[in-house]
Amino acid sequence: MFTGIIQATGAVRRLERRGGDVRLHVATGKLDMRDVRAGDSIATNGVCLTVVEFGADGFAADVSLETLGLTTLGGLATGSRVNLEKALAVGERLGGHIVSGHVDGVGEVLSLRADGRSTRYRLRAPASLARYIAHKGSICIDGVSLTVNSVDGAEFDLNIIPVTAAETIF
Numbered sequence: 001m002f003t004g005i006i007q008a009t010g011a012v013r014r015l016e017r018r019g020g021d022v023r024l025h026v027a028t029g030k031l032d033m034r035d036v037r038a039g040d041s042i043a044t045n046g047v048c049l050t051v052v053e054f055g056a057d058g059f060a061a062d063v064s065l066e067t068l069g070l071t072t073l074g075g076l077a078t079g080s081r082v083n084l085e086k087a088l089a090v091g092e093r094l095g096g097h098i099v100s101g102h103v104d105g106v107g108e109v110l111s112l113r114a115d116g117r118s119t120r121y122r123l124r125a126p127a128s129l130a131r132y133i134a135h136k137g138s139i140c141i142d143g144v145s146l147t148v149n150s151v152d153g154a155e156f157d158l159n160i161i162p163v164t165a166a167e168t169i170f
Helices: 065-070 127-132 162-167
Strands: 008-018 021-027 041-044 047-055 058-063 081-086 108-115 118-124 138-141 144-152 155-160
Touching (some): 008 058, 021 047, 021 065, 138 155
Antiparallel strands (some): 008 081, 041 047, 041 081, 047 058, 138 144, 144 155
16 A cells, blocks of 8 residues: 655656566665565556565666556656655655545546646546546546546646645656
8 A cells, every 4th residue: 555645756766567467677766675575566557566686876666568558657657757755654644535546547647737846637538437536536636636626527636836846746
């Protein structure tokens, strides 16, 4: 389980094709890896990935065909920036909202515009997921916990505040 509060941004070091699947190697930037072990979960752009290799400055995870087909991970390339969050530990402060890391679909950014010091995003969710999006409800985009400002069918708005823009891949 995760909170949707991004702990660091990293970058794709390389993608190894393995029989249709991919082994994703990620440089973790300022993410503290001292307590990470093989088998731990790290949300990468909101996708719960299992660490299969790790070091002080990164980790590798196997990404299945199912995950490649239902997320944006299949479109990453060497150098792509990613949002990172280690799994929630019992007793930690819970900011954001409870996030499983099991991605339900890929939306489309329709527009962005300045809204004070924030940026207002207009997005379209897959039609099959639209009924789950609620005005002032929580939604997780690329692993970031966000509040829905308005909903119109499958389209919805949200604001990215300056700190979120600075600390994530938005």
